[in-house]
Amino acid sequence: MARNIHGAHEPLLHISKREDCGFLRACAVRLIAIALALVVCGVVIVALTGLNPVEVYAGVIDGAVGSSRRLWVTIRDTLSLLLVAVALTPAFKMRFWNVGGEGQVLIGATATAAVMINFAGKLPAPLLFAAMIAASILAGMVWGVIPALFKAGWNTNETLFTLMMNYVATQFVAFCVVYWENPAGSNSVGIINASDKAGWLPPLFGLTYGWNLVIVVLLTAFMYVYLRYSKQGYEIAYVGQSVNTARYAGINVKTVIIRTMAISGALCGLTGFILVSGSGHTISTTLAGGRGFTAIVVAWLSKLNTFTMMLVSFLLTFMAKGAIQIASQFSLNENASEIITGIILFFVLGCEFFINYRVEFRHRRREG
């Protein structure tokens, strides 16, 4: 009989769950993670490009917030990313994997553009805006509710369904772009209503993106309250934690799924409105720019806390803007800067492990 007495060792590592990490300790772990990430990025920068990492980091900061204009562009893009993340949050809280943010944004944007193109000059400005907002919300809502209906009725896989809806939306936009082509043959819509700026969100308090700021911040705060303190928020939480508990509690699970996805889709649609009316003033298949997917990272990285999302979406946008800057400044391609973002994300996500678990190394306690 084989006996493994000789040469057998105690396992090298013990991993045990932490009871409670504590807020300060968690912050410290995260800061260390970011510091380590910057060091590793520095090594990678030197190894790949031979550049001085400090200069590269300075380039990133310059690109993101180096001038008032750059700062505001970063803020504008942070806001639209944030709104998508806020929109996805109720779905994720319900454990409904809405990866269709991209399509819901696009379809909302298309609805906005349709109203802008067709009703400019025919409706007074306030009515025009109301129609644009309503159209974007409605379109996003429809795009979100379709997979929810199938989920509620036949328990179809919502991840695949919402993902596929993205492609349908992209193709639909491609069709619209051809339909609205301006000027003919350009294969783009161009700036809509460039002459009279009809349907363009006006500056607020003298800020170009004032409306964007107000709308997004208000919705962020609303979502926080809605999920934590409202009855519907509780229903979403119960359905997300356990469908059995929800049924036991007398919650109509199907209604909650459909209603929550209507909200999620509506807010994505509204992001489409902000992208068209509040910043780009055009429509194209790449308008959503991957926000629907990046927002998933934002939402989960923030543990579905909408206020934390402000910080995370700023960080990601900051890195993206910085990436563009160093790409041109040091004539690197943008992939190099994406490596930096990737390394930082890896460390930030990875450090969660050390917040949740304790690792002990082998130590001999008994005599040999």
Place this chain on the structure above:
Amino acid sequence: MKDANAIELRNISKRFGKVIANDRINLSVRDGEILAILGENGSGKTTLMNMISGIYYPDEGQIFVHGEEVTIRSPKDAFPLGIGMIHQHFKLVDVLTAAENIVLGLSGPTKLDITAVATRISKLAHKYGFDIDPFKKIYEMSVSEKQTVEIVKMLYRGANILILDEPTAVLTPQETDALFAVLRNMRDAGNAIIIITHKLNEVLALSDRVAVLHKGKYIGTVETKDATVESLTEMMVGKKVKLDIERPDPVDPELRLKVKDITCVNKEGVITLNHASFTAFGGEILGIAGVAGSGQKELLESIAGLTPKESGEIDYYPPNKPMQEISKLSAVEISKLGIKLSFVPEDRLGMGLVGPMDMIDNMMIRSYKKGGFFWADRRAPRTLAEHIISELEVATPGVTTPVGKLSGGNVQKVLVGREISSAPIVLMVAYPVRGLDINSSYTIYRLLNEQKKRGVAVLCVGEDLDVLLALCDRILVLCDGRVTGIVDARTATKEEIGLLMTHTGKGARKDG
């Protein structure tokens, strides 16, 4: 070197974070002996056995097998030492036969000679008195047959130290007797057997010695012949406990619930409840007995409106109000109509409560709908949570601690506390003391009796027949979804109920 001790543990400790699951345990089991390990839930029995079978690695201490010190890092290390563990949840492949499951994963000649395997299995079965058909598929087997396959699997692989984790929890009294006979044969053939249990009667009937653990500490080992139920309980709980369950006589029993010919079919098309009928009265406790999976869950859930019914009728008789038929109502409608039906489900943290949420949020499962349109009221649930903590002596850091972090007994107190707080007229509880220590169990019995005295009709699904016979007024027995009998708990015997539990149920229904 041969030693009389098959396994000896010296100063074994294991910690999980701050929790000390095992604190310097010393323990030995000899060849040709049945050792019972007794202890309440959370006393560290399973953790200890998992270290012997290689699932956990001890933080401190030594393990000796037949006198030699060994290092067991994984179940792979435990097998060559002859250690086999039979878990509470079987690890078998449903679509394969018994023989195929037994040889699964063993190395051997390229061509599998299944008849030779079957012959060897039959020999083992004959030697120890098992009843096993090597060619029967697992999905066609009863729980007890599956357990037999697990035990034979270990013996086939040459295990001579067997560890059984709560083997009788899922068996009828008759099946338990058969299992014990087999275990005695195995002991007499020189094997060492460790059995984990918390049923004292079984310990006394089966084991040679009893080792007692209490809160992770080793209390001592006694010869079974010198032990009594009282002495073991005292060791296990750490103090003297009164073991009698109160049973007041029902006062003015009034009809509260009438179930007529309920039939349920599950998603796979299997009949889970077959024309079940019974009545429940206020001021009495109606016990529901049966082998696990005989339709208990469906019975309670169909009353609560959580399981769709094929046919049948359920009538609810509130005091001083007209009868209401509730068979067509869903849980949503039942809660909307204000029908005072409370339900403590079997799956406490998967249905009754939400583990990651705190006590306030869990109280709100029943109350969040009250009040205005938008805001959920958190004040009343907080008061209720605080009230339950003080009334039922729930051990928790506070109302904002996630209930999943509480011990089993405290989780159940939170759930039962919430369900009785709504002053129910019918109270349904499923396995109310499963996994609870003795003190918590008696608290739950007391709460059920209080409800009974208040005139509530209590329906109690249970697995320990001794408890059902001591607590209930009448006991309904289910077998394969049929009601095979309703007996008077004051006069019925365990054997009588055991027979009804395995009854094939052909026209032998009688009404209590």
